[in-house]
Amino acid sequence: MADVIYLAEGPRVALRYISMRDFEELSGLHQESAQLLARWMPGGPLVAYEDFERYMTRFDGPVHEGFLICRRDTGAIVGRANVNNIIRGTHQSAMIGYSAYASTLGRGYMTEGLGLLVGHAFGEMGLHRLEANIQPDNAASLRLIKRVGFQREGYSPNFQFIDGAWRDHERWALTVEMTTA
Numbered sequence: 592m593a594d595v596i597y598l599a600e601g602p603r604v605a606l607r608y609i610s611m612r613d614f615e616e617l618s619g620l621h622q623e624s625a626q627l628l629a630r631w632m633p634g635g636p637l638v639a640y641e642d643f644e645r646y647m648t649r650f651d652g653p654v655h656e657g658f659l660i661c662r663r664d665t666g667a668i669v670g671r672a673n674v675n676n677i678i679r680g681t682h683q684s685a686m687i688g689y690s691a692y693a694s695t696l697g698r699g700y701m702t703e704g705l706g707l708l709v710g711h712a713f714g715e716m717g718l719h720r721l722e723a724n725i726q727p728d729n730a731a732s733l734r735l736i737k738r739v740g741f742q743r744e745g746y747s748p749n750f751q752f753i754d755g756a757w758r759d760h761e762r763w764a765l766t767v768e769m770t771t772a
């Protein structure tokens with residue numbers, strides 16, 4: 592943990608960039624969480640090295656940023672959170688994606704971690720609006736995004752291809768103004 596640079600720290604978890612050095616730990620987490628993730632997350636589980644390597648190339652340019660949520664006491668990874676499809680100019684917006692892992696689910700780590708992510712996105716990254724798209728039957732994710740302060744904006748039929756089908760999603764968003772109101 593000595594050389595870890597955190598971007599933001601809360602009482603129990605901290606936010607840092609994902610890196611190739613995280614492969615082994617993440618591969619184990621993705622293996623244990625395959626069932627949890629399959630129905631809700633696009634792309635396959637990141638278990639094989641080649642898949643992880645391919646996944647990491649998405650963060651080469653300025654369009655996507657990949658983060659991990661880690662326990663502060665042990666450094667263990669408890670969640671993944673991406674800021675995707677970053678649009679600059681007059682939008683300064685992005686879409687977030689996130690997942691917990693089976694062994695540390697339901698402890699509040701993701702609520703705290705997404706709070707840190709929002710702070711980093713609206714602070715260091717200079718973004719103004721974050722969007723989260725969530726399937727209507729993903730109750731845990733809907734509870735989470737509400738707790739973090741996002742508001743429901745609308746409904747997008749056949750929004751994303753996940754687990755073998757085009758899935759409807761609810762569109763939730765948060766702007767800087769909503770965090771300062």
Ligand SMILES: CC(C)(COP(=O)(O)OP(=O)(O)OC[C@H]1O[C@@H](n2cnc3c(N)ncnc32)[C@H](O)[C@@H]1OP(=O)(O)O)[C@@H](O)C(=O)NCCC(=O)NCCS
Pocket residue numbers: 627628631632689690691692695696697698699700701702703724725726729731732734735
């Ligand atoms: C969506 C997802 C990230 C939510 O994870 P989570 O573990 O429920 O989120 P948190 O870590 O914030 O835990 C919150 C829960 O812990 C409970 N909790 C227990 N101890 C707690 C504590 N000390 N502090 C805060 N909350 C605590 C909360 O009450 C809450 O329970 P609730 O959802 O029943 O109200 C997770 O279900 C997941 O990864 N799903 C699969 C992937 C996915 O759906 N991704 C999102 C796609 S849109």
